[in-house]
Amino acid sequence: GTITIWNGYHTGDNEEKTLNQLLDAAKKAFPDAKINVLEIPFDQLFNKFETEAATGGGPDMYIAPNDSLGKEARAGLLAPLDDLLKGKLDPYSKLSVQGVTVDGKIYAVPMIPKALAMYYNKSTVANPPKTTDELLALVKSGKKVGIPNSGYHTFGWWRAFGGSLMDDKGKCVADTTGVADAYKFLMDLKAAGANITDDGKLDTLYRQGQLDVYFNGPWVLGGNEDGLGKDKVGVAAMPKGPKGDAGPLTGIDGWYINANSKNKESAVNLALFFATKDAQTLYANIAGDPPARTDVAPTNANVKAFADAANAGVPRPLVPQLDNFWGPFGDAATKIFEGKSQPAFWGPFGDAATKIFEGKSQPADAIKEACAAMNKANKIDTGAVASSSSAAPAPTTAASSSSAAAGPTPTTAPAKCEKLPNMPTAKAGELGSPDKPIVITFVPSGDVPTITKAGNETAECLGKITGLSYKIEVGTSYAVSIEAMGAGKAHAGFLATFAAILAREKYGIEPAMASTRAYTSGGDSDPDKGFAGQQTDFYKGQFITKKDSGIKTLNDLKGKTFCSAGATSTSGWIIPSINLKANGINPDKDLKAVTHATGHPAVVIAVYKGDCDAGATFVDARTDATVLRTYPDVNDKVVPFFLSIRIPNDGLQFIKGFDPVLAKATTDGLLAMMADPGGKAVVRRAYSYDALKIVPATFYDEFKELLKKAGVDAATLVK
Structure with a gap:
């Protein structure tokens, strides 16, 4: 059959040359x-695809970065590819697969991971700066350093200063x-003589030998x-x-398949x-593109450096x-850099960068x-609820759901991490040794970098x-x-309730530890009200409505x-x-409308404001x-009228047949961490x-x- 491809690469560039070479090979491989192949100007690519795909048209496939992946996937314009790609993405980096995954479904074949890194002139800088202090010292020594001034280009500095964009509910917390602090540092660079301006201007200066160090991506390599x-x-x-x-x-460039495609x-x-x-390998060595595959070794050390930067x-x-990030935060950066504001993302943060730097x-x-602008655009600060078709899935555990209520973790002493007596040893090649660590899988309940670091x-x-040696995935x-x-x-994992049930049913994975939290009573009608304030391994759900709703x-x-x-x-x-x-109500038929909000607090606010009856x-x-x-009067205006059964908390599981000696050492170690305020802070x-x-x-x-009696299959609840 006929397969139509849209290509947004610039005409005549090395990426297009590489693709054309592969197209010639493909025509022989698929006679x-x-x-x-239709060439589409990159600045028109997403809009053209979305317009045509929404009316049943468009190409069979196209290649592009994942800028619009979330929006297009949620709109049903792209085909989920999990079944067609099953077992075929093992050679690809974890981050590249994550970058083409939306709500647990894979929507592309990943190709090229792209991120900013530091360019330097080898003839003038023998040892490129490894820390921000070294970079500032380099500027003060008289070296010429360039900093691109957009919200996108400055985003990379945030984590270096402890900054993050959103919490697990999508609220801006920058x-x-x-x-x-990141922008204050960039302003210190400017005060010391760094050139903060448009990235295109910096590209030119660097190529002319007028910059010793600056920051940009592999697309200008x-x-x-x-x-x-x-x-x-x-x-x-x-x-x-x-x-x-x-x-x-x-960002991840990948091949996307149109949901309308018949091929x-x-x-x-x-x-x-x-x-x-x-x-x-061709893309890496001809176009200078970092590979998404881990089995590709670029011959150009600079391409490898960009691959490392992207994966980190x-x-x-x-x-x-994130649709409401770039503008406001770009403006904020410009304000800062121009001395008109102190540091605040795409809509709002594009603006912020501009305001800072100007x-x-x-x-x-x-x-x-x-x-504030980002939260307002996302209707987060007003408490308005978002449709589930445009929101990240809500966490399935009480821990995740209640993280906002828990508030920021208080400052504590560093974790002691003191060696326990009578711990087992692992020889080289044995599980638990440095060359064969015990792998524990975490699932993000919020910001991925934060979860990864923790x-x-x-x-x-x-x-x-x-x-023993451990590794986190x-x-x-x-x-x-x-x-x-x-x-x-x-070998182990922190799984939510339904995931733990499915894991045991499917693979014999066994629960070993459960989390506990101070129990919040549902009131006088709660049969477990005697546990109020005590640590329990369960929690409950509640139905709420306005006091005068009837x-x-x-x-x-x-x-x-x-x-x-x-x-x-849950x-x-x-x-x-x-x-x-169980009470004879079909949610799909008997309720007038169901809105899946972006978290528990949003539900409370929606009921308070009358956006939902309950x-x-x-x-x-x-x-x-x-x-x-x-x-402040929410507890007077919004009241619970029905409590759920006990819901067991999430916790730690081990795979079937896991060495009980290593299991005990691991659980003993976690108990020791939780008994130490510093260690608990790390886990929290x-x-x-x-x-x-x-x-x-x-x-x-x-x-x-209980779920089985209600006709509920855990497999349908795990995402």
């Missing part, structure tokens, strides 16, 4: 296929983290090597900051042909909230303004306590983590509008939907600090546990039986 001379161009990672590694935003399987096979080891970067978030705003002021800190401390979803454990690629029972919900805390939320939808069905949350989301700040940066406790392998069985 029965007619391959048509104004309460180290983002302003060819031009830089042609202009300055290949022997003079060096590439290194962005310098580390006082709070850790820099975190440039990593999906053929298109995927062609995309995989363009992404073989040999094909990506921050994956481009594919949530809808001196129109101080960094802290610009970042605060940008965050996981690595947990593994490091756990290693010191036990004398951050899964893109619970389903991915379960499969990794089932295949023996991970809704007293579940039967009163017929014909009413309803808000859930997210389609995958206490905010899954258990409530079971309660409704809703479901964990007990008691009404006490969330952000809700109480804005609506990943999951908001008050404590952990040892549980039997049958911990979830009673709850599983």
Whole structure:
């Protein structure tokens, strides 16, 4: 059949030359296929595809970065490819696969990871700066340093100063983290003589030999090597900051398949042909593109440096909230750099960068303004709820859901991580040794870099306590983590309730520990009210409504509008939907409308404002600090009228047949961490546990039986 491809690469550039070479090979490899290629100007590519695909047209496939992947996937314009790609992406880096995954589904064959790094002139800079202090000293020594002034280009500095963009609910928190400090540092560079301006101008200056160091991506590598001379161009990672590694935003170019295509399987096979080891080697050595595959070794050291930078970067978030980032934060940066504001993302943060660098705003002021604009555009600060079709899935555990209520982790002493006595030893080649670490899989309940960092800190401390070696793998979803454990690629995992049930059913993975938290009572009608304030390994959900709504029972919900805390939320939808069905109410037919909100606090606010007649949350989301700040009378106006059954907490599981000696050492080590305030703080940066406790392998069985009686299959609830 005929396969139509849209190509947005610039006419005549090395990427197009590489693609044309591969197209010639593809025509020989697929003699029965007619391959048509249409060149689309890159600045028109996304809009043209979205317009045509929405009306049933468009190409079979196209190649592009993942800028619009989240939006196009949620709109149903792209075909999910999990079945067609099953077992075929093993040679690809984890980050590149994550970069083409939306809501747990894969939507592209990953090709090229791209992120910023540091260019330097080898003839004038023998040792490129490795830290921000060294970079500042380099500027003060008289070397010429260039800093691109856009929100995108400056994003990489944020993590180096402890900054992050959003919390796990999509709310902008840049104004309460180290983002302003990052811009203050860039302003210090400017004051010392650094040139902060448009990246295109800096490209020209570097190629003319008028810059010793500047920052840009692999897309200008060819031009830089042609202009300055290949022997003079060096590439290194962005310098580390006082709070850790820099975190440039990593985008992934990939092959996307149109949901309208009648040739999906053929298109995927062609995309995989363009992404073989040999094909990506061509891209690396001809076009200078970093490979998504881990089995490709570029001959150009600069290309390898960019691949390393991309894999160490921050994956481009594919949530809808990022649509309102660039403008405000770009403006904020300009304000800061021009001396008009102190540091504040795309809409708002593009503006912020502009305001900072032009001196129109101080960094802290610009970042605060940008965050407010971003939250307003995302309707987060007003409490308006978002449709589940445009929101990241809500977490499925109470820990994740209640993280906002827990508030920021207080400052504590460093983790002690003191070695416990009578710990086992692991010889070389044995599980638990440095060359064969125990792999623990984490699933992000929030910001991926934050979870990854916290996981690595947990593994490091756990290693010191036990004398064993651990490695953290951050899964893109619970389903991915379960499969990794089932295949023996991970030995342990922190899984949510339904994931733990499915893991035990499917692969015999056994619960070992459960989290505990101070129990919040559902009031006088709660049979467990005697546990109030005590540590329990369970929690409950609640149905809430306005005090004067007239809704007293579940039967009163017929014909009413309803808000859930997210389609995958345990206490905010899954258990409530079971309660409704048990009372003869079909949520799909008997409720007037169901809106899946972006978290539990959003449900409370929606009910308070009358946007929904009733809703479901964990007990008691009404006490969330952000809700109480804005609506101090919420507990008087919004009341619970029905409580769920006990919902067992999430926790730690081990794979079937895992060495019991290593299991005990691991659980003992985690208990020791949780007993130390510093160690607990490390774990709580990943999951908001008050404590952990040892549980039997049958911990979830009673709850599983209740689900079965209700006709619920755990496999349908795990994303």
